[in-house]
Every structure is written in structure tokens, then in C-alpha cells.
Amino acid sequence: TEFEFIIHLESEDTWLIGGTQDNGTLGNPHNTPRERTWDQIALGDGGDCGADDTNKLCYHSYYGIEIERAPATGAKAFKWVDVSPPAPDDYDALFYPPMDVLEKIVAKAGVTLWMSDDSGDNWEEVDFGGEAGEKASAVSIVSRKRIFLGTEKGRLVRIDRASSGWAKGNVTQLTSPRSEFVSDIVVLGTSKQTIWTSCSAFGGGHVFRSTNGGKSWSDRTGNLPDIPVNAIVIDPKNHRRIFAATDHGVYQSKNSGTKWSDFSNGLPNAVVGDMILHERRRVLRIGTHNRGAWEVDI
Numbered sequence: 001t002e003f004e005f006i007i008h009l010e011s012e013d014t015w016l017i018g019g020t021q022d023n024g025t026l027g028n029p030h031n032t033p034r035e036r037t038w039d040q041i042a043l044g045d046g047g048d049c050g051a052d053d054t055n056k057l058c059y060h061s062y063y064g065i066e067i068e069r070a071p072a073t074g075a076k077a078f079k080w081v082d083v084s085p086p087a088p089d090d091y092d093a094l095f096y097p098p099m100d101v102l103e104k105i106v107a108k109a110g111v112t113l114w115m116s117d118d119s120g121d122n123w124e125e126v127d128f129g130g131e132a133g134e135k136a137s138a139v140s141i142v143s144r145k146r147i148f149l150g151t152e153k154g155r156l157v158r159i160d161r162a163s164s165g166w167a168k169g170n171v172t173q174l175t176s177p178r179s180e181f182v183s184d185i186v187v188l189g190t191s192k193q194t195i196w197t198s199c200s201a202f203g204g205g206h207v208f209r210s211t212n213g214g215k216s217w218s219d220r221t222g223n224l225p226d227i228p229v230n231a232i233v234i235d236p237k238n239h240r241r242i243f244a245a246t247d248h249g250v251y252q253s254k255n256s257g258t259k260w261s262d263f264s265n266g267l268p269n270a271v272v273g274d275m276i277l278h279e280r281r282r283v284l285r286i287g288t289h290n291r292g293a294w295e296v297d298i
Helices: none
Strands: 005-008 016-019 025-031 036-042 049-052 057-061 067-071 099-102 105-109 113-116 124-126 136-143 146-151 156-162 165-174 182-188 194-199 207-210 229-234 242-246 249-253 272-278 283-288 293-297
Touching: 005 049, 005 272, 005 283, 016 049, 016 057, 049 099, 057 099, 099 136, 105 136, 113 146, 124 165, 136 182, 146 182, 194 229, 242 272, 249 272
Parallel strands: 182 229, 229 272
Antiparallel strands: 005 016, 016 025, 025 036, 049 057, 057 067, 099 105, 105 113, 113 124, 136 146, 146 156, 156 165, 182 194, 194 207, 229 242, 242 249, 272 283, 283 293
């Protein structure tokens, strides 16, 4: 199965959904000795997903800017309703635009950023200052008032919500560590000054860190192979421990990217498109482009 994106609920041990391109969105993995199957919970081109643990809601998307929302659990689980941003029919975005969810806050981005504070019922459009046709490739909601965004050209911006909403928020252009596709953004700590970002391109650095809010960056690629990095996870119990999902399995660093080692642990040769950490269970989960979804205790 070709998983493009995966997401889970931190409050649930086994709840997991994932977008699988032409095979729709899958959920409810049955992981028993007798059955290792998934339910198809949405048809179409399965794209990025999101989950709201507080309100027990989940989101899935198709190609383009469309989003659907449903209860994540209970009798009405996966009964989808359309909560797409009111973008025009010719709106430009990546085939699978990035999205993120933090409680009731939902973000989805193409050539602009769309923000909702009420689970997708209402939307505001934000101009993040990109060039004509420049499309967002990563979004990361770090609080109810702050979001980071990266683009296919390496642009990085911080958007801080105004008291009146996101549309009039403050957009700050950050220094870019590399003018290539930003695949992931992770922001650490209450100060929001430590930022990690990854690049899914060949040549040059693939993992970068800033300790001053994006004013300057250090290359933490170390001895990683010259292959795209598609997602990164920072261990919340040890910020020096980093995991990188790449076009050739998973790598781990225990010293903030100075040195990396293979962490595939017998994983078949596979492109790892997405990676998430179930913090309570200490379980790392990945979605691959050709060998399904996997998890491992860390």
C-alpha cells in the first residue's frame, strides 16, 4: 500500500488513518495474528490527514484544497462532511497540499494559507508573501496563535495571529537554509526558538536546525546519505535524538544530527513518506510508498 500521509490520536493506542493516493484513505488497522487489514474509510485520492484529540475529530483530504471532517470514534466515526476552504476552482496548490490540525485549529495551504479556528466551519485566507505561483509544502501549527510554513522553493515564514484573526496576522519571513522543497517543520520548547526543518531534494543539506527562531541555521545532515528527507521526528524526552524518514528507510541520530545510523530495523527497502511518534506509548510509526505502514517501540 502506498501511504502518502498518516496520523493518529495520542489518546488511542491503535487508532490510525492514512492517505494512500489512488486507494483512498484507510483506517481502523486490524493488527491481529489472524488479520492484518485496513478499512477503506474514504474513496478518491487519499492525501494529507489530521486529528483533533481534544474534540475527537479527524480530517482527510483529496488532491487539491478539499478537506472532509468526521468524528474519529463512536457510532458516527468516519461519517464525513465537507469543510473545504472556499478557494476558487483554479486555485493553485501542490497535488497533495500540506495541512495540520491542533485542536480546533486547522491549516491548509497552497499559494496562500487557509486557517480555521473552528474545526473547518469558517476559514480565513492569509498571504504568506510567496512569489507568483509559489506553493506551500509544509505547515506546522505550534500554538493557537502561531504557525510556521515552508514552500517548494525553500521559503520559511512565521505567521502570528492578530487579535482580529489570521487574515491580519503578522507574517515574518525567516532565513532559508536551502532553496529547495521544505518537507517538514518541527518547533521545540515553549520559547519556540528551536526549529528543525527537512528538505526532500538531492544534493546539499537535508536536515537543518535553528536555535534563534529562524534567523540562522546549522546543517545537521551529518553523514546521512544524499537522499531526500521527507519527515523528521524529535524525541520529546531527549531533544538530541532525531529520526529522519527518507527515500531509503529511517535514520536516527542521538547527538542532534552530528552522526546518523540506520534505524530501519529490518524494514523492507521503501520510501518513507511520513512519520509520527505516539508519545504516550513511545511508538514510532511510518507510512511507506510501497510496503504499507509500520511501527516500532523506541
